[in-house]
Amino acid sequence: MSHMRYLLPILVLVFPLSRASGQGHESHLATPSVAPATALATPSVLPNISKLPHTVEVTITAAPARLSLVPGTMSDAFAYNGRVPGPTLEIREGDKVIVHFKNNLPVPTTIHWHGVHIPVAADGSPFYPVAPGGTYDYVFTIKHGTAGTYWYHPHPDHQSGYQIAKGLFGAIIVRAADDPLPATLTEKLLILTDNRFLPGGAIDLPDMHPHDMVSPSSHIDEVNGREGNILFVNGEVNPTLSIRSGEVQRWRVINAAAARVYRLSLSGHTFLHVGDDGGLFEKPIETKEIILANSERVELLVRGTGAPGTRAMLQTLPYDRYVPQTRPKGWNTPQDLLAVQYTKQPPVSPVALSSRLRVIPVLDTAQATATRLISMSQGLFNGKVMDMARVDVSSKLGATEIWEIENLVGMDHPFHLHGFQFQLLDRNGVPVTYRSWKDTVNVPKHETARFIVRYSDYPGKWMYHCHILDHEDMGMMGILEIQ
Numbered sequence: 005m006s007h008m009r010y011l012l013p014i015l016v017l018v019f020p021l022s023r024a025s026g027q028g029h030e031s032h033l034a035t036p037s038v039a040p041a042t043a044l045a046t047p048s049v050l051p052n053i054s055k056l057p058h059t060v061e062v063t064i065t066a067a068p069a070r071l072s073l074v075p076g077t078m079s080d081a082f083a084y085n086g087r088v089p090g091p092t093l094e095i096r097e098g099d100k101v102i103v104h105f106k107n108n109l110p111v112p113t114t115i116h117w118h119g120v121h122i123p124v125a126a127d128g129s130p131f132y133p134v135a136p137g138g139t140y141d142y143v144f145t146i147k148h149g150t151a152g153t154y155w156y157h158p159h160p161d162h163q164s165g166y167q168i169a170k171g172l173f174g175a176i177i178v179r180a181a182d183d184p185l186p187a188t189l190t191e192k193l194l195i196l197t198d199n200r201f202l203p204g205g206a207i208d209l210p211d212m213h214p215h216d217m218v219s220p221s222s223h224i225d226e227v228n229g230r231e232g233n234i235l236f237v238n239g240e241v242n243p244t245l246s247i248r249s250g251e252v253q254r255w256r257v258i259n260a261a262a263a264r265v266y267r268l269s270l271s272g273h274t275f276l277h278v279g280d281d282g283g284l285f286e287k288p289i290e291t292k293e294i295i296l297a298n299s300e301r302v303e304l305l306v307r308g309t310g311a312p313g314t315r316a317m318l319q320t321l322p323y324d325r326y327v328p329q330t331r332p333k334g335w336n337t338p339q340d341l342l343a344v345q346y347t348k349q350p351p352v353s354p355v356a357l358s359s360r361l362r363v364i365p366v367l368d369t370a371q372a373t374a375t376r377l378i379s380m381s382q383g384l385f386n387g388k389v390m391d392m393a394r395v396d397v398s399s400k401l402g403a404t405e406i407w408e409i410e411n412l413v414g415m416d417h418p419f420h421l422h423g424f425q426f427q428l429l430d431r432n433g434v435p436v437t438y439r440s441w442k443d444t445v446n447v448p449k450h451e452t453a454r455f456i457v458r459y460s461d462y463p464g465k466w467m468y469h470c471h472i473l474d475h476e477d478m479g480m481m482g483i484l485e486i487q
């Protein structure tokens with residue numbers, strides 16, 4: 005494996021790209037047609053074939069599929085059980101989960117259960133590839149205190165971005181018996197993705213290895229991560245979600261895009277932000293906007309403060325994660341994701357919401373036995389590209405450690421740790437004012453974030469990486485070994 009190709013992105017940051025700064029680099033792409041309003045679809049739930057209590061046993065097959073991803077055209081895709089997004093894995097704390105996986109793709113793959121705290125052999129990391137035609141049983145038990153919103157996606161060596169862009173991703177919902185939010189709230193799952201298509205419907209996936217000079221997009225993809233010009237919610241373009249005036253809805257939102265960072269806003273409304281990657285906060289936080297980096301999840305309460313018959317728009321507002329030379333066309337205009345349509349019914353009286361959600365145990369910095377310094381440059385951690393044969397950080401089961409992630413370059417990198425949820429301590433030395441469980445932290449350009457983590461169980465080799473999929477695939481990844 006040549007290291008030269010990993011150096012390319014660095015050069016791009018230094019020398020302005022005439023091609024990128026022009027307006028034309030997306031001109032060969034199919035443009036979104038205005039789709040007729042469709043009601044927001046919810047992915048189906050994986051049927052449980054087990055008769056045993058506290059056991060969820062499901063079957064997932066990854067296979068090529070010809071699907072209409074954008075209305076009016078057909079695309080050659082990859083799909084879990086024939087669907088994009090794949091069906092939702094719905095489980096409860098304490099459940100034993102058995103996933104019978106079959107790989108009917110022409111390429112090796114894995115399923116990674118992003119953020120779920122499980123043994124290393126079930127993690128679907130690049131160490132456990134499933135060959136074409138092969139099968140694998142993922143078996144794990146869901147710990148108490150981990151209820152939340154997660155997602156699953158392929159994680160093979162060098163091919164994650166390609167396979168996810170082809171359609172392989174799905175949601176995981178872990179429920180708790182003692183969920184503090186009223187069970188009567190209408191729940192909505194919103195899986196956010198983007199994609200790009202060539203005229204005729206083919207998914208526009210420039211070959212980056214070797215660098216594909218035919219498609220000008222490939223160069224930009226290497227730097228920015230691949231962004232699509234068509235934005236989807238649960239696989240639909242601009243769908244409509246309905247709400248009744250006065251109603252409170254619980255939204256679980258997943259950023260499953262390869263590189264796009266969403267800055268969510270709902271016109272005329274504020275959100276009650278109640279949860280993060282690893283589940284609910286201790287108390288709700290009222291906010292106008294949510295920044296959701298790649299692979300992050302949030303739980304939001306949306307209060308139906310609008311009048312019957314009115315409509316509001318969920319948009320993603322401009323978010324400048326880019327080096328100036330590679331900002332995509334239109335990056336600074338808000339984009340519509342979803343219309344929220346109020347029914348004509350008279351308002352219902354709002355349910356009472358408790359201001360205490362749960363207690364999150366504190367990971368105490370006084371217990372930390374090491375601080376791990378990770379510097380991120382373009383495509384590299386601590387100046388190195390990933391090597392499957394190298395261990396970058398080694399530690400002991402039960403240890404508590406602080407990780408300090410410093411971004412040395414002029415674009416954001418979302419840092420993801422496998423295996424363990426962590427608590428964010430501070431950003432640029434400024435303490436984070438609320439406690440939450442996270443598995444991914446976006447580190448904006450030239451900033452530093454610190455988190456604390458306890459390796460409570462599950463020894464083995466765990467990956468950590470940038471969750472811009474092109475960066476991950478190029479080797480912006482390292483290995484943590486817990487002994």
Ligand code: C2O
Pocket residue numbers: 116118157159299420422467469471
């Ligand atoms: Cu969602 Cu290692 O990834």
Ligand code: CU
Pocket residue numbers: 383416417418470471472475476480
């Ligand atoms: Cu990155």
